[in-house]
Every structure is written in structure tokens, then in C-alpha cells.
Amino acid sequence: MNDYPYTDALRTLMGKLWVERHTLELLAYKLTCAKLIMAGDIRRYVAQALAGVEHVVDRVRVAELDRSIALAQVAEDWDVPVSALTLDYLAEHAPEPARMMFEEHQQSFRQLVAEIEETAVENRKLATTSLRVIQAALDDLVRSEAGTTYGATGLREMGPVVSHISKIL
Numbered sequence: 001m002n003d004y005p006y007t008d009a010l011r012t013l014m015g016k017l018w019v020e021r022h023t024l025e026l027l028a029y030k031l032t033c034a035k036l037i038m039a040g041d042i043r044r045y046v047a048q049a050l051a052g053v054e055h056v057v058d059r060v061r062v063a064e065l066d067r068s069i070a071l072a073q074v075a076e077d078w079d080v081p082v083s084a085l086t087l088d089y090l091a092e093h094a095p096e097p098a099r100m101m102f103e104e105h106q107q108s109f110r111q112l113v114a115e116i117e118e119t120a121v122e123n124r125k126l127a128t129t130s131l132r133v134i135q136a137a138l139d140d141l142v143r144s145e146a147g148t149t150y151g152a153t154g155l156r157e158m159g160p161v162v163s164h165i166s167k168i169l
Helices: 008-039 043-078 087-093 098-141 164-168
Strands: none
Touching (some): 008 043
16 A cells, blocks of 8 residues: 655665664674674683674664654654554555565564574573673682581581682682
8 A cells, every 4th residue: 555655754764774674683693693602601702792792782773763763754754653653554555665675674673683582582591601600610719618617606607718719829
């Protein structure tokens, strides 16, 4: 249903959606790289991988802002509330060839968002596991050789603490 005219604002919006889509693809790539680095336990590159993810997240925010500005212009041209201009609405009501492009963007964005969410969940699990391993290693490194005992009062008392670090030094 080609209800609305093909305007410069619509052309601009389509360009902004391409930029956002490519940026989301880059985010999916960076998240996958971070996942592989964490899964491979390559700790020396974790900070760089996460910094790369953060940099792309900043680019996604800029792309979202640019899209919202372009969307507001289309809403004004079409005399439609901005809140009504979803990808579903655009795919249904935009003139050709924009309609087909919006349909493609809609499918692609859904797939990308699902992939990004899945990878982010996996990354959180890997990061949590890595933190536990690091914490266990630190605990092992500074653990006390004298165990806790109960004193005459019935309360736990710590013996002298001798850590592995102290013994090495």
C-alpha cells in the first residue's frame, strides 16, 4: 500500500538505516570476537576486545540518534506521529522501492538483535566464570595455612596468617 510519497527525508532515513544496520553487524562481530577471546581464556586481549565492543556501542548510539532525527523528518513530511513510524509501518506503507528496503531492514534487524542478545548473554556467562576462576586463584594465593579454630569462648579464632606470597618473599 503505497500511501505516502517518496521524499528526500525518506531517502535519508533509508541511508541512516543502512548505517545503523552495518554498525549492528560490526557490534555482532566485536561481541563474537570478545566471546572467542574469553572462551579461549586469552586474558591479555580481553580488555582490548571489550574496549572494541564499547567503541561500537557508542557508534550504535550515534546511529540511533541519526535515525531518530531522520524519522522525525519523515513523520513531518507524511503528517504521521513519530511513534507510528515503526519498521512494520514503513514496510507496509512506504512507496516502492522503499517498501521492499524496509522489509529487508526489518528482517535483518530482527536477526541481528537476536544474535547480539544471544552473544551478550554468552559473554556475561563467560565473564562471570572468568571472574570466579580469578577469585579462586587469588583466594588460593593468599589463603591461610593456619585454619580457623574455636576458642574457649566458642567463637571462631583465626590463627596466624601465612600466605603463599609471604612464603615466597
